[in-house]
Structures are given as C-alpha cells and as structure tokens.
Amino acid sequence: MTSVRNRSLPRSIRRGLAAAAALGLVAVVGLIGVGSTAASAASETTLTVAAPSEISTFNPFLSYFDSELYILNSIYPALTIGDAKNIPEPYLATKWSTSTDKLTWTFTIRSGLKWSDGKPITAADVAWTYNLVMKNATAATANGSLLTNFAKVTAPNATTLVITTKTPQANMLYTSIPVVPQHVWESKVSNLKNFKNMQFPVVGYGPWQLVGYKTDQYATLKANKDFFMGAPKYDRLVEQVFKNSDASVAALKSGQLEQDAEITATQFKALKNAKNITTYQQEPTGWTGIEINPGAITRSGKSIGTGNPILKDAKVRTAIAWAIDRKTLVTKVLDGLGQTGAGYLPSGYPQWAWQPSASQAINYDPAKANQILDDAGYKKGSDGIRTDPKTHKKLTFRLGTHSDTTSDSQIASYLEGWLKPIGISLDVQPMSFTQLNANLLKGDWDILMDAWKTGADPTYLLSIQTCGVLPKDDGTGANTDAFYCDKSYDADYKKQTQQFDQGERATTIRDMQSKLYDANVDIMLYYADGLSAIRTDKVATYMYGKANSGGIFPHQNLFYNWRTATPAATKSSSHTGVYLGIGIPVVAIIAAVGVVGLRRRSTAADRE
Amino acid sequence: MASPNAIDPVSVEAGAVERPRATAADRGRSTFLAYFARKLIAALVSFAVTLIIGFVLFSIMPADPVSTLTRGRPTSPAQLAHLRQTLGIDQPVWHRFLTFVGHTLTGNLGYSWQYQQSVSGLIGSRIGPTLLLMGSSTVISVVLGLWLGAHSGWRPGSILDRVSSGVSLTLWSVPTFWLGIILLVLFSVGFGPIPAIFPAGGMSTPDYNGSTIGYVLNVTQHLVLPCLTLVLVVFAQYVTIMRSSIIDELGSPYLLTARAKGLRDEMVRRKHAVPNALLPSVTVIFLQLGGLVAGAITVETVYSWPGLGYLTFQALRIPDLPLLEGTFIVFSASIIVMNLLADMLYRVLDPRVRAQ
Numbered sequence: 001m002t003s004v005r006n007r008s009l010p011r012s013i014r015r016g017l018a019a020a021a022a023l024g025l026v027a028v029v030g031l032i033g034v035g036s037t038a039a040s041a042a043s044e045t046t047l048t049v050a051a052p053s054e055i056s057t058f059n060p061f062l063s064y065f066d067s068e069l070y071i072l073n074s075i076y077p078a079l080t081i082g083d084a085k086n087i088p089e090p091y092l093a094t095k096w097s098t099s100t101d102k103l104t105w106t107f108t109i110r111s112g113l114k115w116s117d118g119k120p121i122t123a124a125d126v127a128w129t130y131n132l133v134m135k136n137a138t139a140a141t142a143n144g145s146l147l148t149n150f151a152k153v154t155a156p157n158a159t160t161l162v163i164t165t166k167t168p169q170a171n172m173l174y175t176s177i178p179v180v181p182q183h184v185w186e187s188k189v190s191n192l193k194n195f196k197n198m199q200f201p202v203v204g205y206g207p208w209q210l211v212g213y214k215t216d217q218y219a220t221l222k223a224n225k226d227f228f229m230g231a232p233k234y235d236r237l238v239e240q241v242f243k244n245s246d247a248s249v250a251a252l253k254s255g256q257l258e259q260d261a262e263i264t265a266t267q268f269k270a271l272k273n274a275k276n277i278t279t280y281q282q283e284p285t286g287w288t289g290i291e292i293n294p295g296a297i298t299r300s301g302k303s304i305g306t307g308n309p310i311l312k313d314a315k316v317r318t319a320i321a322w323a324i325d326r327k328t329l330v331t332k333v334l335d336g337l338g339q340t341g342a343g344y345l346p347s348g349y350p351q352w353a354w355q356p357s358a359s360q361a362i363n364y365d366p367a368k369a370n371q372i373l374d375d376a377g378y379k380k381g382s383d384g385i386r387t388d389p390k391t392h393k394k395l396t397f398r399l400g401t402h403s404d405t406t407s408d409s410q411i412a413s414y415l416e417g418w419l420k421p422i423g424i425s426l427d428v429q430p431m432s433f434t435q436l437n438a439n440l441l442k443g444d445w446d447i448l449m450d451a452w453k454t455g456a457d458p459t460y461l462l463s464i465q466t467c468g469v470l471p472k473d474d475g476t477g478a479n480t481d482a483f484y485c486d487k488s489y490d491a492d493y494k495k496q497t498q499q500f501d502q503g504e505r506a507t508t509i510r511d512m513q514s515k516l517y518d519a520n521v522d523i524m525l526y527y528a529d530g531l532s533a534i535r536t537d538k539v540a541t542y543m544y545g546k547a548n549s550g551g552i553f554p555h556q557n558l559f560y561n562w563r564t565a566t567p568a569a570t571k572s573s574s575h576t577g578v579y580l581g582i583g584i585p586v587v588a589i590i591a592a593v594g595v596v597g598l599r600r601r602s603t604a605a606d607r608e
Numbered sequence: 609m610a611s612p613n614a615i616d617p618v619s620v621e622a623g624a625v626e627r628p629r630a631t632a633a634d635r636g637r638s639t640f641l642a643y644f645a646r647k648l649i650a651a652l653v654s655f656a657v658t659l660i661i662g663f664v665l666f667s668i669m670p671a672d673p674v675s676t677l678t679r680g681r682p683t684s685p686a687q688l689a690h691l692r693q694t695l696g697i698d699q700p701v702w703h704r705f706l707t708f709v710g711h712t713l714t715g716n717l718g719y720s721w722q723y724q725q726s727v728s729g730l731i732g733s734r735i736g737p738t739l740l741l742m743g744s745s746t747v748i749s750v751v752l753g754l755w756l757g758a759h760s761g762w763r764p765g766s767i768l769d770r771v772s773s774g775v776s777l778t779l780w781s782v783p784t785f786w787l788g789i790i791l792l793v794l795f796s797v798g799f800g801p802i803p804a805i806f807p808a809g810g811m812s813t814p815d816y817n818g819s820t821i822g823y824v825l826n827v828t829q830h831l832v833l834p835c836l837t838l839v840l841v842v843f844a845q846y847v848t849i850m851r852s853s854i855i856d857e858l859g860s861p862y863l864l865t866a867r868a869k870g871l872r873d874e875m876v877r878r879k880h881a882v883p884n885a886l887l888p889s890v891t892v893i894f895l896q897l898g899g900l901v902a903g904a905i906t907v908e909t910v911y912s913w914p915g916l917g918y919l920t921f922q923a924l925r926i927p928d929l930p931l932l933e934g935t936f937i938v939f940s941a942s943i944i945v946m947n948l949l950a951d952m953l954y955r956v957l958d959p960r961v962r963a964q
Contacts, residue, residue, distance in 0.1 A: 056725070064678065145682055214814075242912045254797050
C-alpha cells in the first residue's frame, strides 16, 4: 500500500516539488550567470560614481541638475574649459584675440576633430549653437543669461568663429556653453522643449560618449579613446542615482560605488578609518552667511517691506558681526571641515578670493560689540535687551532660516546665544525656501540665513549686490541678494566687466569684496570644504593637484577626475556576498514552496 | 440526486418551470446591478471630492517652483519670467483648475515643470517598479500576517501568540524610514564576519549584461531589502485582524460540529475557522492594495527604488504641481477602485451582504 501511495503522489505535491526543482535550477543557472558576468566585467573597467542629483534630461539647452551638467560637460565640447586651477584653457578654441575696441573676439577652432558619428566639428557648429541660444527662448532656458551681452556670432570659415559683444565683456572665456552638432540638432529645434536627447548613443564629442540611461537609476558612458586631450583610463563610466546620501555611502563601503563626491561632515568622519576608502577635502566653492536688511528700497529709492529700521544703522550691523564666533561655527556645525568666513568669494577660486587685513578683520569680540552699541546710545533694559534711543523700540529682530537646512537651525541657536549678551534678541522663524525667498524680495525680513555656491566666473554672484537688481517700483525685476546698494561698488562692478587683463580684474573684484565686508550686509559665517570619498582599492588615482599643508586639495573638476582616474591593479574580489544575496531569497522561495507541498501531503488523509 | 424537474413536480411544461427561474435570476442580477451602480456612483463622487480637495491643498501651498528649480543658479529676472510663462505657472488658479479637470477627464495628466515632460509618461515609466515592490511585499505580508494571526488567535496566550503579537506590533511602531536605513546599513555594508549581502540601492546592477535569468535574480537581490522593510512594518495589521477574527470564532457551534466529526484540531482551524475569520481581513487587504502605489514613498527613497513614491517626493520638493496632481490622481483612483472591488468581493464572500 505504502509503495503504491508513494508512486502516485498527489498532483499538488508533484506541482510543488516541480516548482521547487525548477526554482533550484534557475538559481544555479543564475548564480553561474552572475559569476561569469562578474568575471567578464573584469576585462572591461568601469568607474561607478554617485550622481549628486536626479536626472531628467540630457538636452543641454534645458538642463539644470548637477548630475546632468557633469555628463553634458563630458559629452559635448565647449570653446574653453576650466583647467586644473579652474582657469579657462583652450578646448575647441585653440587660441583667440580681441579687437582694439574690445567688442570683437576671434577664436580659432581646432581642426581635425570629429563628432562621434564621423562628421567634422567646425566653427559652424559653434556659431549655430550660440545663435540658437541667443534667438530661441526655449534654447536659452539653461544658459541664456551667459550670452545676453552677445550681439552677433558668425563662422566665416570652418576654423574661425567671430563673436561680437554689445559692450566689452571681460569674462568671455568663462561663458563657454556646450556645443552641439548642427546636423543632429537642426531637426530638433521645432520640438526642443520636449526633446530629452535620450536616443543612444548620443552623437557628441568629449572624453566620454553617453550610451544609455535607465530612468531614475543610472547613466552609462563609454570612453572616447580618440579624445585629443588624452583618452579616459577607464572603459566605461556609470553615474548612479542614489536618493539618499546614507545609501550612497553604504554603496561605497560595499564596493558598489567607487566615488561619492558629496558626503556630509558626519559621513566624512565615519569614513575616515574605513577599510579601502580614502576621504578628501577640497577647497570650498560656496559660503554660508547671514544677510542683514540695510533698509529695503526699490531702484528709485522708495522704501519697501517691513524690515526693522534699526538695522539701517551700520553700527548695529557691525556690532552683530563682532558678536559672532565663526571659529565655533566651523568646529561645531562643520565638524572642523571648513574655514571661517570673511571674503565674498570662496577660496576654491584662488584667482578671486580675498581676505581682510588684520586691521580690517572683524573677529569674535563681544566686549567690542557691546562697546559699539553703548557708544551708539542703545541702552540695555532690565531684561538685558537694548532699546533704540530714537524710537524706544527694543533691539529684537526676526531671523528667517531655511526649514529644510539642518545647519540653519544649529547656527540660529548659536546666534541667539551670542547676540543676547550684547543686548539683541532674535525671533527665529524657520520657513520654506520659497517663503524665505518671497519675503526677501518684498523686503519683509530683518535677518536671513543665506548660502551660495559659485562657478569659476564670479560675475553673477557679484551682480546680485548691485543697485541695478533692486526691484522696480512695481515689485518686478528683483534679483538682489540683500538690498545692498553702493554706487562705488556698482562702478567697480562695471569696471571689472571691461578689464580684459585678468590680474587687473581680480584686483577690482577684491576691492568690491572689501566694500561688501565693511558694509556688514552680507556677513560670511563659513565656507564648507568639499568632501568626497574614493575606493582606493579600486581607483589608483582620482584627485589631481597638490593638497595644502592642511591636507586640502584644490577644488576638483569632474571633467578631469573622470578622465584621469586610473583603475587600481585588479585583485580577485570575493563574490560571497553576491551569491548570498541571490541565494537567500531563492532558498526562501524554494523552502516556502516545499513547506506548502509537504503540509498538504501530511494532511491529505484528514481531508473531508 | 434529484433532477431539476423534481423541484416543481406540479409543473408539466418545461417553459412553466423555466420562466420563474429566469425571473429569479433576473431579480438577482438587477439587485446586483443596482448595488454595483450605487457603489460606483459613490466611488465617483468620492473621487471628484478628493480631486477638488487635492487641488485646493496644492494650490494654497506657498510655492515658487521656478525659484526652487533655479536655486543657486545664475538666472536673470527675465529668464525666470520666461520660465514661468513657458510652464504656465503665471496662469490664474481658476484657469489651472479647469486645465486640471480637463486633464483628469481626458487622461492626459499635463506637463511636469521639473522634468519638462508629460506626467503620464513619467508615471508610466515608474509604475512598474512600484507595483513589483509593493505587490511582492503585500503578498508576503498578507501570507505571513494571516498565517501568524490564525495560529496566534487559535491559542491565545500561547508563546507563539505572545511572541508574534509583540514582535509584529513593535515593528509596526517603528518608522519605516528608520528601519530601512538600519537594514541597509546592516546588510548592504555587512557587519562582523557577515559580508555585504544586498545592494545599497537601485533596481539592478548598472550596465548588467548577463542572461535573462541572471537579470531576474539580480533584480530579486535588489528587491529583498526594500521588500523586507515593507513586510516587517506592514504585516502586523494582518496579524492583529486575523488574530481577533479567529478569537471571535473560537466558541462557534460549527467548530464543535467539526470536532465532533473527528477532524484534527489543525483541520478544524484551517477548513472551518479560518475561512469565516478571513472576511474582515479582506477589507484590510484591499485597502492595503489600494495604497500600493502610494505607500512606498519612504522605502523607495531609502533604497533608491525607481518608482512612483520617489517621483512624488521629488514633485513635493519643488513643488511640481502638475506632477503632484498627476500622482495624486493615480493614488486616489487606486484606493477608490480597490475599495469598490472590496465592496463587490465582500458581497460575493458573505451571503449576509447579499441578503441585505
């Protein structure tokens, strides 16, 4: 009887066992496949880096996000490119000259270069791209502001490009935009707004060619072995999207990633002693500061907003500057991974950076701050808060902070603590970026947290401190950072736009920073170092330039990092984790199927 | 076995038998249709009200998407104005409301400000990963939760009951985001002698070029941690409901009858108690199914899973109103449709509902 029952197992059990056997087979085949893929991958080197933001388009005319911009810089050429020190050097243009009236620039375009589809790259491609951005509002979405002073761009022959500007433009070499192949893009102009440039491989020229993108996951680039500056050392580059920085750090630790260029100070410290990982500090390219409302006005001088009039008094602003302990902020908020703030332009661009002299510098000195306010007649009341002698109002100011920025709330706590002893109380008001920005432009604020990052050309950052970007009387046209308006600063601003000698221009820009520093409208608190981490067991060289005595590298340009990164000598890595990762779920499924089958079998006799 | 004709021995003609039976069927069908129509109308009304509330909420949010999009980038006021005009942000609210209603009715969900492409396309390309993640986690948590709930409720106070209730309720109280990060740190980095087992993010290894089976296993490997996170947080509700339903059934006379028939205790539970206790669970399961596409926002963000949850998170950040409204329509519709299905299924499963 028993043998008969065994031979004719119930159908459900047979199905269960068959399913389990099939799954087991699949697992074995799959694991072998995974192993062979890992082995074949060893012959082709891939550099996998973390994408710093999401990716939505590869259309260079519309692109905004950093992850896209890094890729676009590597797949499309430009007239110039920032060198290792972030100073423009020849790229498509081999040389250039300017006319005596400084209005005409003549560029010689490198000959012999070809787009990835084999067609030659000529000056006509450059002229077509620039004219499209100048004339088509959609094409101007991303880079239009860089070309607003351009009057005409022509290509008299294949190797000559002529740009005529409306007024002399000293930052011309900093305004290079991605150049696209005219023969590919001409047909896209009519529907430019909807064109994502995701037909792979993308026709372009650069150290890399974009060959694939998986929505919200990763972009794949292939090395251009004929790149004239030198071929990338890796065969492929993958930019992988991680939606939170803890996950990208975990991926770095497990070897899923080779580089993460934007880690936090906490992660930096945690990775400091991690095996096979090296952390790097880079010179900062941005600042965090506070702005103090000096009395919001329109371009015609009409007062607007609800800013506290006491802050119009430069002595109050100066006292606040003396009461801030910037060193403590660097130590506590940045974990020491940054520099105390002073000049408006950060040290990542040493060609423009400025620091005050010892006599001009304002350092932490609460006694001096108290003295300034005492001398100005602001008397402390019984509660320790000072009162304005004219209006008899207390020195209580609103401090607007970004609710989505953790460091803002930390800084606000310190500021409250430092200003109270000098008789100033703060009403901290966290708000969304949008709300804060809206309040700013209407002048409805006293003190606000502020932060900026800049590229190598400081023109824009300097421009938002000029009187010309104050709002018009109807409230439109505002682009001011803090309602700072000083005619001598404006004169310097105009002067530096026309100084073609970059050394002279730098001197003027430093003078402008000195004026900003003395005004105490924008008080720089600190510059956060750029923090990154590299898998040094997989990548032999990544960073370029020399670290200073504090171990801080110059600000890095990914165009060079990605191209010059060299794979480390290959070591046979263990695939135990991969096998376990695939094996565990498969075994779990097989076990579940098996248990169900066996249970049905064991209860077969009890069925009604 | 009696023949059909034996039901009505008085009737001689077949037609005389057929007519009253057809009428009964018609009556049953028309009752069902009336019930279905009532539920459908209620669902449509709920959908319309939800959409209006959603639109109003999104519209009163203080927002300037253009300044958020261009945050930290050199942009002139003229560029900002052009961008506002291109994206239609400068249109009055009533105009945007009419566009929104039109979009909803036509199924064209508009144009995302942030991604600068059609909302339908964006949702279409991300709904697959979300359904895979939420579908697999729901199946596992339903099976696990109901099994544990049935066993716990059958022997209230037993060790299994105390352990499963304690563990599941504790996990239910844990924030999903936190649990996700902990699992990620433990299993994708490795700890002690345990190597990194699962990837830290994504849906597959970038540039995977192995076989199809290998790719499926690769996706499975990426799926484990996000799926496990969701299962651990969600299965408690099934445990709780199933447990209390089984406890309600414990003293029922039909269980005594089943035992009197000589059935083993396990069979009494599986064949008699569980089917009756399942009814209340159906509603919960369908409500959970309705929330499938919406429920994964935090998990998708932790594990960089390329689904609808993360898309919504991105839309909120800007805020990208057309995209937000589009995902809101999908989320609302799925919950309402699943509720409707639950109502229908409940009628099928429970004769008492049919009798009402």
